Amino acid sequence: MRNDSQQWKQYPKYKNSGVEWLGMIPDGWNIFKLKRMAEINISNVDKKTELNQEKVLLCNYVDVYYNDYITNKLNFLEATATKEQKKRFELKKGDVLLTKDSETWDDIAIPACVETDLDNVLCGYHLAHIRPHPNKLYSKYLFRAISASGLKEQFWVAANGVTRFGLSKSSITNALFPLPPFSEQEKIAQFLDKETTKIDNLINKKQRLIELLQEKRTALISHAVTKGLNPDVPMKYSGVEWLGMIPESWVVSKAKLISSIFVPQRNKPDLNTVDGVRWITMENLISPSINLSLSGYFVSQSALLQAGSKVLPKECIIASCVGNFGIASVNLIPVVINQQLQAYIPNKQKIDIWFFRYFITSSKIYFELVATSTTLVYVNQTSFGELPTVLPPLAEQEKIAEYLDIQTQKIDNLINKTQTSIEYLKEYRTALISAAVTGKIDVREEV
Structure with a gap:
């Protein structure tokens, strides 16, 4: 991942996309409607079990919402489906799944990409099933493009509802995306996989640091209120198993x-x-x-x-x-x-x-x-x-509380600082994806 001082280079030449909210795109790129480059179906396979249907596994809304990539390591729901549903919605490598319904509009159009053929695993209810045309639209590029800031908002605008929001099939099929040459789509996807993995690893390390700091905070409080601040005082058993030993004077x-x-x-x-x-x-x-x-x-x-x-x-x-x-x-x-x-x-x-x-x-x-x-x-x-x-004696209680105020504030400051850096990394991740799939940066030589 580059520092802020390092700049990704731009394409040598740009042209007007013809779409006001997209602006300029690299020369040699086009704009396409999704229906021209992929087969799109709205799943009608729910989690019910019918006696006259075949047993299947179901990739559901939660699987897509929480995972960038759908693999055989996920625990899919058991369900049943008709032969026609199996033929239409069985997951193949390169399929892109999309959340199409949600209680909040900003949870609309969350994508996930299918990593490998998944026999007898079907796209579930509340999802759109998108199968890009081979050698025209690279699935991992589409996956990144759907999630890109500046492109995903078209789905939010199209979502209908008041207490629950949903996308119609036409709002998905008519969605607009920039289209680089196929080989360039592959390079953009490879670049983003590499860079987002670096960012995600950094985020995971920082989240683990927060967990450790929170554990330290909990242990600090527990020790201070049950053992006191002086490690050399004589101790006695409290008579309460979870309290353990306490200072003799308490x-x-x-x-x-x-x-x-x-x-x-x-x-x-x-x-x-x-x-x-x-x-x-x-x-x-x-x-x-x-x-x-x-x-x-x-x-x-x-x-x-x-x-x-x-x-x-x-x-x-x-x-x-x-x-x-x-x-x-x-x-x-x-x-x-x-x-x-x-x-x-x-x-x-x-x-x-x-x-x-x-x-x-x-x-x-x-x-x-x-x-x-x-x-x-x-x-x-x-x-x-x-x-x-x-x-403890009242004066000692006050000293313990004052000590914990100071020490927990130090830990809280570290937690807040780490959380702020995580938010920055998430913002950078989002901006990088958007810049790559809209051609604001040229990453062809970065992979």
């Missing part, structure tokens, strides 16, 4: 003895976007604290009275009680919380709220052990109160 209590458990009312109040008491859901627990700068919904005084909602006073620890445990925030303002949350109203003479928050985030294992499952994995009020809680 005691183990229960959350209900150092706080009150707050459970919201069952009735959801009417919400508004103007004024009232802030309405808090699990999605709002993304930062250590909740304050006035938070955007979202409010509950008016009249709505509070009508629903019988209780207001949680400020400086409590709000925690998830459904599904994803170990998420917690301190509310710096009064709030109303929804049914997926409960809260601890701490006795500040016994526990520092910020230390308590860190301890709750490190207690995921406890909540998972006591959770009950019906339709949702849930921790009830009693189990919330039974949480074994370590109690």
